Amino acid sequence: MSRILPHPLLSAALTLTWLLLNAPPTPGNVLLALVVGLTVPAVMGALEPRRVRLRAPATLARLAILVLYDMIRSNIDVARVILGLRSGERKTGFVTVPLELREPVGLTILAVILTATPGTLWVQYDSDTGCLLLHVLDYTEDSAWERRIKDRYERPLMEIFA
């Protein structure tokens, strides 16, 4: 298992990408896709990619739906700010969030999530202290953002990449 498929996720992603690019999936294309999916990860061993192990697929699915919902909601929120439809005073500024998540792949996905939800911007991450500096376009309370990021995104990610 581990000798033929050192990186099963990478193999699956490469095969799927090849099939998407070369649609419709004729038998020849499927064969080529499998060859690419099996050989490229073996060659990539020289680069020593980090082994990713996903746990709790149910949490992953729940997180994906949550991020999709947050993405749509925060898109509308930021659009309202830009178009001047948001009434009341708007405060903008930097927020420091101390993170417990240390897994590099988990941090990468957290960065993707925070970028996919407009209104939050990842400025800097200090790997020594684990502190994340964020810029928030529209914040009401100081601790609300910290709690939101830790509860909504960080905890599920720590479960998935435990």
Add this chain to the structure above:
Amino acid sequence: MNGAGLPLWAAWIVVLLTVTGAGFALTGALGLIRLRTFYERVHAPTLGATLGMALILCGSMLLLSLIEERLVLRDALIGLFFTVTTPVTLLLLARTAAHRDRFEGNPDAPPEGH
């Protein structure tokens, strides 16, 4: 221009998806003009890079699938690629701006300490 055999409802859905997506992209670009400081402006293009792009690509996939009468999911690769690259771009830009602002001692610069 093709799509003559397309049902009317499909044409309306495609147009609705694409125009809404383009509207979000345009709002993002407008934010580039309207917002006052650099750190506020960095938020603006993400509108086009997330929901705007997603809606346009959904419209494109729906239209091509109906025209070619098979499932065409190729455009999802563009979405995947941009979802992965946008964080890198904006993170580097924000860090660059923070670095420059701190170096010059601007009052806008982000806090240094932790």
Add this chain to the structure above:
Amino acid sequence: MNSVTILDWGLGLAQGMLVLAMALAAWRMLRGPRAQDRILGLDTFYLNGMLAIVVHGMRTGSGLYFEAALIIGMIGFTATVALAKFLMQGEVIQ
């Protein structure tokens, strides 16, 4: 009103909006005031140009524009990263 007319007008409107977005990004790119603002404008310009090409592909119904959009996206990403790194350190390759 048939589906061809709806698609032609609707997609044309979307293309016009994306071109307007490109014009706004270009304004920020030319206006500055600082180098990072110009890079941000360039990145938005690339993004909206890519989306306009996708919509143009939808109008013509040709699959050829997919490759063009993907390549523009890749070039835009590389350019923005290189420029941002240049601003940070004054050199691209270290």
